[in-house]
Amino acid sequence: xxxxxxxxxxxxxxxxxxxxxxxxxxxxxxxxxxxxxxxxxxxxxxxxxxxxxxxxxxxxxxxxxxxxxxxxxxxxxxxxxxxxxxxxxxxxxxxxxxxxxxxxxxxxxxxxxxxxxxxxxxxxxxxxxxxxxxxxxx
Amino acid sequence: xxxxxxxxxxxxxxxxxxxxxxxxxxxxxxxxxxxxxxxxxxxxxxxxxxxxxxxxxxxxxxxxxxxxxxxxxxxxxxxxxxxxxxxxxxxxxxxxxxxxxxxxxxxxxxxxxxxxxxxxxxxxxxxxxxxxxxxxxx
DNA sequence: GTTCCTGCAAAAGCTTTGCAGAAGA
DNA sequence: TCTTCTGCAAAGCTTTTGCAGGAAC
Numbered sequence: 001x002x003x004x005x006x007x008x009x010x011x012x013x014x015x016x017x018x019x020x021x022x023x024x025x026x027x028x029x030x031x032x033x034x035x036x037x038x039x040x041x042x043x044x045x046x047x048x049x050x051x052x053x054x055x056x057x058x059x060x061x062x063x064x065x066x067x068x069x070x071x072x073x074x075x076x077x078x079x080x081x082x083x084x085x086x087x088x089x090x091x092x093x094x095x096x097x098x099x100x101x102x103x104x105x106x107x108x109x110x111x112x113x114x115x116x117x118x119x120x121x122x123x124x125x126x127x128x129x130x131x132x133x134x135x136x137x138x
Numbered sequence: 139x140x141x142x143x144x145x146x147x148x149x150x151x152x153x154x155x156x157x158x159x160x161x162x163x164x165x166x167x168x169x170x171x172x173x174x175x176x177x178x179x180x181x182x183x184x185x186x187x188x189x190x191x192x193x194x195x196x197x198x199x200x201x202x203x204x205x206x207x208x209x210x211x212x213x214x215x216x217x218x219x220x221x222x223x224x225x226x227x228x229x230x231x232x233x234x235x236x237x238x239x240x241x242x243x244x245x246x247x248x249x250x251x252x253x254x255x256x257x258x259x260x261x262x263x264x265x266x267x268x269x270x271x272x273x274x275x276x
Numbered sequence: 277g278t279t280c281c282t283g284c285a286a287a288a289g290c291t292t293t294g295c296a297g298a299a300g301a
Numbered sequence: 302t303c304t305t306c307t308g309c310a311a312a313g314c315t316t317t318t319g320c321a322g323g324a325a326c
Contacts, residue, residue, distance in 0.1 A: 018300075020306065039290080054308040059291065075213030079290050079315065093254055104253035115242035116231055118271035127263040133256035156325075158281065177315080192283040197316065217290065217315055 004087070005031050008070060015068060022053060026061045030071055036082040036092070036101055074125055076101070091126030097135035142225070143169050146208060153206060160191060164199045168209055174220040174230070174239055212263055214239070229264030235273035 005028060012019060012027075019027075029042050039058050047053050062083055065071040072084045076094065093102040106126050143166060150157060150165075157165075167180050177196050185191050200221055203209040210222045214232065231240040244264050 018305070020299085022307075052308075055290095056292085056308055057306080060306080060308095073215075075215060077211075077213060079217045081290085093257065093259070095257075096260075102253060102257075104251050106251075113242050113244075115240060116266070118274065119231065119233075119240075119268055120274060121231075121266045121268040122234075123267040125263070125265040127265075128254070128259045129261040130257055130259040136256065136258060156280070158324085160282075190283075193315095194283055194317085195281080198281080198283095219315085 012068065012070065017064065017068070022050065022057050023061050023064075025050065026058060027065065027070070030065075030083060030085040034085060034087070034103075036074065036076070036084050038080050038082055040080070042083075072123070072125075074127075076127065089124060091128065093128040093130070093132070095132035095135055096129055097131050100132065102132065150206065150208065155202065155206065160188065160195050161199050161202075163188065164196060165203065165208070168203075168221060168223040172223060172225070172241075174212065174214070174222050176218050176220055178218070180221075210261070210263075212265070214265065227262065229266065231266040231268070231270070233270035233273055234267055235269050238270065240270065 008027065008031065009019060009024070025046055026042060029045060030037070033041075039055065039062060042062075043053070043055055043058050046058075062071065062073070066073050066083075070086065072086050074082045074084055074092065076082050076092065089106055090103045091106045093104060094100070095102070106124070146165065146169065147157060147162070163184055164180060167183060168175070171179075177193065177200060180200075181191070181193055181196050184196075200209065200211070204211050204221075208224065210224050212220045212222055212230065214220050214230065227244055228241045229244045231242060232238070233240070244262070
């Protein structure tokens with residue numbers, strides 16, 4: 001995971017973006033927590049070691065990282081946005097019983113979809129809901 | 139379209155839900171506007187003929203219809219939710235150039251997805267972003 | 277008469293904006 | 302020095318809640 005962080009840091013610096021202490025910590029958090037944290041969750045965790053950290057900085061950084069396609073902003077539901085470090089394209093499945101969110105690989109191509117012939121897809125979100133296998137067994 | 143409305147009204151009444159004037163108008167709006175309206179859009183349109191209509195009623199009704207799987211709440215982005223009358227399962231594609239939202243048919247089955255073996259999918263949202271064919275040509 | 281529905285007002289929650297001070301190049 | 306970043310405070314928006322009056326059964 002350390003390796004991934006370093007790679008991403010290099011990638012970001014190449015783009016001429018300054019990586020302040022705050023930004024680095026937020027990025028690190030996202031890489032180490034692939035369970036779709038919210039801005040609030042990131043804030044609550046980082047405030048412990050950075051007592052002056054503000055939510056504004058969290059939002060600024062998340063927007064910045066999203067603009068540069070380092071992370072993805074996903075709307076699971078409600079008003080609260082979740083953020084995902086992009087390590088591969090994947091969909092999300094939320095179990096309505098245990099509330100857990102599962103990831104799964106997706107490989108969708110625009111070409112087989114008749115209505116999207118010739119379209120260019122740059123971002124894809126796939127979100128399912130239902131009951132996971134463990135909860136079905138109970 | 140009139141036929142669809144009547145069918146849905148029957149379906150709802152069968153479930154023992156009262157269909158007040160307000161609820162009927164909101165439902166009618168959703169059936170006649172399949173372009174993913176927001177609560178605000180529905181409100182702005184209906185307030186003209188129902189000056190006392192409140193946003194609370196809109197939200198109450200939308201929640202009610204969603205609970206009974208008549209409509210689907212979708213999070214395209216931002217804080218504002220969009221609502222979709224369920225006439226068939228379909229995904230959404232938003233063009234980042236012209237901002238238009240396109241619909242396309244989807245037929246996803248849990249079984250080919252390794253990570254979701256044995257899961258039960260009751261709701262699915264597929265949302266793509268990119269550039270549509272018209273904007274690519276320009 | 278009892279239950280459900282409507283809608284005003286207020287509150288709640290997430291996100292954005294303005295701005296001044298601090299940090300970095 | 303000049304640009305960029307941080308973070309407080311306030312505002313902006315969407316959505317939810319409490320509650321009283323009204324409608325439906």
